[in-house]
Amino acid sequence: MRDSLAAAYPWLKALHIIAVIAWMAGLLYLPRLFVYHAAAPGGSDRAATFEIMERRLARGIMLPAAAMTYIFGIMLATVPGMVDWQRGWIWTKLGLVLLLTLFHGFLERWRRDFAARRNTHPARFYRIVNELPTLAMIGIVVLVVVKPF
Numbered sequence: 001m002r003d004s005l006a007a008a009y010p011w012l013k014a015l016h017i018i019a020v021i022a023w024m025a026g027l028l029y030l031p032r033l034f035v036y037h038a039a040a041p042g043g044s045d046r047a048a049t050f051e052i053m054e055r056r057l058a059r060g061i062m063l064p065a066a067a068m069t070y071i072f073g074i075m076l077a078t079v080p081g082m083v084d085w086q087r088g089w090i091w092t093k094l095g096l097v098l099l100l101t102l103f104h105g106f107l108e109r110w111r112r113d114f115a116a117r118r119n120t121h122p123a124r125f126y127r128i129v130n131e132l133p134t135l136a137m138i139g140i141v142v143l144v145v146v147k148p149f
């Protein structure tokens with residue numbers, strides 16, 4: 001079991017990165033859809049189209065991609081001897097992953113508000129929050145690749 005997990009390590013990493021890319025695509029694109037949705041008149045055909053696009057992105061891509069990121073990430077983390085748990089980068093990375101997960105939760109709340117026609121935030125708000133996952137992603141990639149501490 002231990003050996004086969006270690007042999008599968010590069011494959012697990014490849015699957016982890018594929019899932020991360022799909023998750024990040026959603027985390028970056030959903031708030032961009034909210035920017036346009038917030039500017040569309042409530043109850044219009046345009047607003048209804050955004051609602052469908054948002055639901056499909058959230059349910060069809062983001063949720064499965066987040067689950068796969070976690071599943072393959074946890075499998076990587078539990079291969080014995082592969083991560084030095086004394087180092088700081090892994091814990092900082094996991095902290096940033098937690099923030100991305102919280103961000104995902106907020107996006108889901110705002111998506112439901114749009115669907116119920118209860119959105120209260122202006123387009124500018126979504127334009128600003130759109131930058132947050134970019135910052136977290138830059139931090140995570142530098143941490144996992146450079147492992148600076």
Ligand code: HEM
Nearest residue numbers: 017020069070073074076077082083097137140141144145
């Ligand atoms: C529960 C969530 C996660 C866990 C437990 C996890 C765990 C891991 C582990 C143990 C590795 C191997 C590190 C190494 O061998 O050097 C890894 C690699 C990687 N992770 Fe994650 N990860 C998670 C989420 C994420 C997220 C959200 C991102 C990006 C936004 C990400 C990006 C990467 C990248 C790019 C690599 C490849 C680094 C390399 O070897 O070059 N991970 N992850």
